[in-house]
């Protein structure tokens with residue numbers, strides 16, 4: 001995990017980079033995050049930077065031996081503690097007993113919530129816990145193991161779960177072995193043992209700025225800027241929520257686009273087409289424009305797919321399938337002109353053109369162009 005993989009928080013990344021550059025790395029940090037704001041990814045990216053063999057000006061290199069090992073969560077100097085559901089019968093009583101699950105779950109979803117994680121390791125609706133055995137393991141792990149890299153790092157995710165057993169860590173926090181850094185992540189500072197709180201440097205990881213979420217949505221999900229901005233405004237500074245909303249929204253629009261195109265091409269079912277046009281116009285002018293921009297994006301991707309034989313594989317399988325199918329119909333000159341038609345429709349909508357009429361006109365053009 002590099003800083004580049006963490007959405008937003010440029011100022012925090014800068015601050016962490018500087019502490020390393022100026023050799024002022026603290027012995028213990030507490031990343032206080034909001035739900036979905038990315039405290040854990042930020043801590044993990046910092047752990048990678050601390051041990052990177054050839055960091056760039058702004059980030060870990062992502063290429064060196066250390067980065068590779070940390071990327072796979074197998075670096076000998078980076079230890080992970082996270083809540084687990086202890087199962088004595090199965091001898092699963094500390095975080096290391098769930099390391100295999102951790103190595104799968106974190107890379108798959110670095111922004112996973114605690115509930116996501118606990119649900120992935122336990123069938124029942126249980127509460128996660130950092131066990132007494134885990135505390136003993138931390139102490140052993142940090143005191144006894146040999147330092148291979150530049151820093152020994154102890155990540156503690158869900159530090160609220162360090163109950164009074166956590167006091168056993170105080171000595172370590174106060175006098176950690178040389179070049180040892182604690183990176184704790186929590187959401188609720190009130191639930192952190194005060195004795196621990198007073199020995200750590202708190203770093204607030206606030207809600208992610210809307211603008212940063214919007215940019216990341218465009219870059220990572222390939223959605224258009226207008227829709228990204230709309231999704232970002234609803235995401236409450238949470239990246240996983242933004243991803244969820246983006247997916248949900250595109251599925252909605254995608255269904256409507258599919259229906260609109262099918263009816264336009266077949267034109268066997270004029271009442272259905274009218275209904276679709278009405279539903280689309282009913283979205284309101286802003287969303288109608290977003291709908292058309294999304295349609296335009298899908299067309300452009302289909303044209304690229306038609307020309308190159310390769311489809312842009314986004315995260316949405318239904319979308320990918322749609323692009324594949326549409327690209328097969330784009331061989332004719334008329335079809336190649338469709339993006340222009342959609343562009344004109346957007347132009348009219350922006351200038352308060354009569355929605356139903358312009359869309360009906362578009363449907364006729366689409367029908368003619370895509371009929372085979």
Ligand SMILES: [Zn+2]
Nearest residue numbers: 052061064067
């Ligand atoms: Zn590196």
